[in-house]
Amino acid sequence: MAHLETLPRRRGPPPLQQNRARPDEGGRSTRLTLDQSRSRCLNSERTLILGGGISGLACALRLAGAGRKVTLVEGSDRLGGLGAFFEHEGRTFEKFYHxxxxxxxxxxxxxxxxxxxxxxxxxxxTFAYAGAGRIFPLNTPLDLLRFAPLPFADRIRVGLTGLWGRLCSDKGLDDLSTVDWLTRLSGRRAFETFWKPMLEAKFGDRHQDVPALWFWTRFNREKGESKGxxxxxxxxxYKRIIERAAERLRELGVEIRLGESIQSADLDENGSPFVITARGREDAARLLITLPWPGLAQVTGPRLRQAAQVPDWGIDxxxxxxxxxxxxxxxxxxxxxxxxxxxxxxxxxxxxxxxxxxxxxxxxxxxxxxxxxxxxxxxxxxxxxxxxxxxxxxxxxxxxxxxxxxxxxxxxxxxxxxxxxVYTRGFLKRRPPEVLVPGKVFLATTAQVYPVVTSWNGSVIQAGRTVDAMLL
Ligand SMILES: Cc1cc2nc3c(=O)[nH]c(=O)nc-3n(C[C@H](O)[C@H](O)[C@H](O)COP(=O)(O)OP(=O)(O)OC[C@H]3O[C@@H](n4cnc5c(N)ncnc54)[C@H](O)[C@@H]3O)c2cc1C
Incomplete structure (x- = not known):
């Protein structure tokens, strides 16, 4: 009932506030009628969620929990995306550490x-750093003072950089490069020896243009954490999470289809969305796309590409x-x-x-x-x-x-x-929107998560934003 007021105005039941009866006025039977009419209305309005990683699962849980009829289509033979697992000697392990x-x-x-x-x-x-042929723990100020790969003065500057990174505001950092920001704070030598190798490790030779906001978020991810x-x-x-989510989705009536790769997602001549899989063409009232951005850019058909308000299809x-x-x-x-x-x-x-x-x-x-x-x-x-x-x-x-x-x-x-x-300065302006085509095609994907760290948590936050935009 909580989301009744967010249903489409023309086809849905009247807004909740106008119809809510107090229990002593026979509210119970009134609610039953509303639920039935809502369910009838929504059954003809299926949302097709593309992709069964955490973004797809979180969107499906939110939407189905709000009473929407949902089908989730995943291209591989398992749910979980980058959090997927494999079996080894009777146990399961994540393919990528999580x-x-x-x-x-x-x-x-x-x-x-x-x-x-x-x-x-x-x-x-704990964290450690392999440098100059040794392993240096780097978890406390004392560890940093003992960090031999840096001259003593640079150890102090790196420590102060970390401190400042946690205290300063993020204002303007999306337009400043991490290279310039950290060089200014730590000095050229400390940047080259300490920060640059870590930045290169993540982005290779494309680290030059990564915005300082990306790094600032990492400084601040565990700020104020009482558990240390x-x-x-x-x-x-993570198998446990994926299987429990799938179980809940089935309880909510969500249809989950595995092994169905989306070959194309587009709009027909009337502007209605459809997808093409190996099974053929499939129409849907709404699409909610959670594929990684480059994969989505590949399967987007010409009408959808033209209709979608996207600042940059070329995000790599x-x-x-x-x-x-x-x-x-x-x-x-x-x-x-x-x-x-x-x-x-x-x-x-x-x-x-x-x-x-x-x-x-x-x-x-x-x-x-x-x-x-x-x-x-x-x-x-x-x-x-x-x-x-x-x-x-x-x-x-x-x-x-x-x-x-x-x-x-x-x-x-x-x-x-x-x-x-691969983030570039000004990435906030390149971030794709939640709504690609109003009322019809929506997006919840990793390319939107910035400046939050790319993570299951970031995807859950993004799923919430996108589903809120859908239910408006
Ligand atoms: C090495 C590594 C370590 C990480 N460590 C952590 C960590 O410790 N903690 C943390 O929270 N996060 C971690 N992450 C990040 C986290 O895994 C991702 O941010 C998150 O899984 C992204 O979820 P997603 O659903 O948006 O995308 P994905 O997980 O990529 O899911 C997309 C789904 O879409 C499907 N798909 C793609 N194309 C098609 C198609 N054409 N048709 C149908 N389906 C399609 C894919 O098969 C996939 O299931 C890590 C990632 C990596 C790679």
Whole structure:
């Protein structure tokens, strides 16, 4: 009933306020009639959600919860998108490392609505930096003072930069480059030695134009966090979230169709939306598109492209290669070890077993992701897994000389071509809108999440904004 007032005016029932009867006036039977008429009206108005990652799932939960008739179409054979999982020895693991932060309020609220709060657990999380042949923990001011790769004066400047980044306002930072901002705050030498390798690790040679607002958000993501540096995981892994969400959607009457790739999304000559899949053409009252932006740009038909008010169809995306190692021993106590120096073929060693219970990964099993952000045109996207494993493992052994091949239980390589936009200055103005065609085609995708960090939480926030725009 809560969303009754947001129904379309012409075809829906009268606004809630005008019809709400007090219980002593027979309100119960009045509400029943309204619900029935609402359901009849909505059944003829199906929304087709394209994409079954967290954006599609969160949109479907919100829309179906508001009484809309929803069909969700996913191209792969599993829900979950970048949070999808695979099986190993009777357990499931994410293809790409995933965890939650205490500041992920909207995501945590969604999980709570699915009854999953008791399953989430939190563990302290630490960061380290591999430089000058050593591993330096970097979690406290004292750690920074001991950070030998930087001259002492630069350590102070880097520390003050972090402090200022948390105190200053974000005003004007979308139009300023991170390079200029951090160079101004930390000095050229500290920028080149400390910040630049981390920026390059994420965006390669396209780091030059990344807006300072992108970096500022990272400084501030955990600000004011009473739990300190902790990260969260869920018992049973992200599979648990995905399966619980799918179960709730089915309870709400949502039709979920897997393995149906959208080949085209367009408007017909009357301006009504339709999609084309291997099953043929399918009409819908509304489309809600959650595909990654470059994929969406590829399948958008000519009428939709012309009708949609989009500032920039050409937003490019960064991809990622994750080489996952199941090890019989731990590497470090740190969740994240940054390896930005060029001698390493990967940018980070992400030891997710620092955050997870043995019941979720297996007794004595340690889980390490070697991660490298790359554009999808990079040859490493097409390289056989073995050609990734050999040099990457050899580089890992340079960091951990006592690590042996016999410590590896299994290795898997996963690649994602579309992870997040290659941000450029002024990105706020390039961000695609929630409404592509009023009343007909809507968008909830990663390209809109900025300046919030690309994450499940960011996608849940965006899903809320888009569904609100739909229900207006
Ligand atoms: C290495 C890595 C680590 C990460 N770590 C974290 C983390 O720790 N915490 C966190 O919160 N987030 C993390 N993220 C980010 C998070 O995974 C994403 O922000 C989020 O999953 C994006 O969700 P989405 O639904 O918008 O997009 P996606 O997950 O990309 O989902 C899009 C869906 O659309 C489907 N699709 C695409 N094309 C078509 C088509 N033509 N037809 C039909 N379906 C189609 C895809 O199969 C997919 O299921 C990480 C991401 C990566 C890559």
């Amino acid at each position: 965890c939650m932060l205490p500041s992920d309020g909207p995501l945590l609220a969604l999980l709570d609505s699915l009854g999953l709060t008791p399953e989430i657990y939190w563990k302290p999380s 540096e902790v990260k969260g995981y869920i018992r049973g892994g 995306f960064q991809g990622v290669v994750n080489h996952l190692l199941f090890l019989k021993r731990p590497l470090t106590p740190h969740y994240w070890l940054a390896t930005p120096e060029s001698q390493f073929p990967f940018d980070g060693v992400v030891e997710t077993s620092a955050l997870t219970d043995e019941s979720d990964r297996g007794t004595g099993r340690h889980v390490v992701y070697l991660t490298k952000y790359l554009h999808r045109d990079d040859p490493r996207f097409a390289q056989p897994a073995e050609e990734i494993h050999r040099p990457w493992f050899a580089a890992l052994q340079r960091l951990f000389p006592d690590l042996a091949e016999s410590d590896v239980e299994a290795a898997h390589t996963f690649r994602a071509p579309y992870v997040e936009p």
